[in-house]
Amino acid sequence: xxxxxxxxxxxxxxxxxxxxxxxxxxxxxxxxxxxxxxxxxxxxxxxxxxxxxxxxxxxxxxxxxxxxxxxxxxxxxxxxxxxxxxxxxxxxxxxxxxxxxxxxxxxxxxxxxxxxxxxxxxxxxxxxxxxxxxxxxxxxxxxxxxxxxxxxxxxxxxxxxxxxxxxxxxxxxxxxxxxxxxxxxxxxxxx
Ligand SMILES: [Zn+2]
Numbered sequence: 001x002x003x004x005x006x007x008x009x010x011x012x013x014x015x016x017x018x019x020x021x022x023x024x025x026x027x028x029x030x031x032x033x034x035x036x037x038x039x040x041x042x043x044x045x046x047x048x049x050x051x052x053x054x055x056x057x058x059x060x061x062x063x064x065x066x067x068x069x070x071x072x073x074x075x076x077x078x079x080x081x082x083x084x085x086x087x088x089x090x091x092x093x094x095x096x097x098x099x100x101x102x103x104x105x106x107x108x109x110x111x112x113x114x115x116x117x118x119x120x121x122x123x124x125x126x127x128x129x130x131x132x133x134x135x136x137x138x139x140x141x142x143x144x145x146x147x148x149x150x151x152x153x154x155x156x157x158x159x160x161x162x163x164x165x166x167x168x169x170x171x172x173x174x175x176x177x178x179x180x181x182x183x184x185x186x187x188x189x190x191x
Contacts, residue, residue, distance in 0.1 A: 001034040002041035005059045008104045010187060015151045018055070018062040021084050024127040028065065031056060032082050032125060035067050040078055042103055048172030050075055051103065053141050055148030058104050066122075066145040072137060083130075086122035086146050091115040099166070099174070100144060100154045108183075109166040109174055112154045114140045 007013055021028060035054050043051035052072060056065040064085045071077035093116035100112040117135045120142050124130050134142055144154060158164045165183055166174035177183055 001037040001059065003038060003045055005034070005038050006042060006054075006103050007058060007060050008106055009153065011104075013060050013062075014057060014104055014148075014153060016057065016062055017151045018057050018064045018149045020064050021123070024084065024123070024125065028063070028084070029125070031061055031063065031065055032067060032080075035059060035065070036078075036080055039067065039080075039103070043075070047170075048168070049101065053080075053145050054103060055145050057148050057151070064149040066149065068138070068141055068145065082125040083120070083122040083142075083145070084124070084127070086120055086142065086149070088118045088143065088146055089121050089131075090119040092117040092119075098140065100140065101168070102144070102154055104148075105153065105155065107168045108177070109168060110154055110158050111164045112140075112144075112157050114143045114157075118142060120146075 035056060038059055039051035039054045043049065050069065053066065053068040056063045066083040066086055067080040068083065070079045070081055095113040096116055097111045097113050099109050101109045116139065117133065118139045119133050121129065121131050161179040163176065165177040165179060167177050169175050
């Protein structure tokens with residue numbers, strides 16, 4: 001598996017909801033391995049970004065499986081935590097806007113409202129139930145990935161689109177995009 005297996009908008013498969021996983025079979029373990037390979041292959045092709053997380057739907061497998069990097073600060077740590085059938089059981093605090101990107105939305109970043117803190121329930125890669133309370137960036141990543149398992153992408157959360165979108169430039173900086181002129185009618189990006 002590599003980065004070319006990652007599907008991107010406007011592929012409608014991203015909008016389909018994924019099935020719950022019953023048992024953690026060898027196929028699920030292989031799926032996790034494929035997702036890790038695809039994410040790291042994508043990261044290796046990008047100069048300024050980290051492959052922080054991926055949901056199985058992004059490699060066109062409609063199962064509720066999510067992987068999230070263990071260390072957001074260090075690209076050399078190429079390990080992931082696995083979340084099977086993850087769900088938010090409680091959200092706390094305010095909705096806070098911050099930058100988000102997605103391996104399935106090429107080069108576009110947006111300012112997305114997310115809860116500051118969430119409680120999540122899932123199974124780990126051995127089928128054992130895990131519960132965690134996450135804050136800050138991890139809370140944001142969990143909400144983004146759990147959305148993917150339901151066919152939701154980050155752009156869906158942006159109500160006021162006028163000043164919310166940015167393009168990643170070759171030097172790694174973000175440049176504001178004009179919603180009306182540069183995004184709204186661009187079918188390559190948007191659907
Ligand atoms: Zn995403």
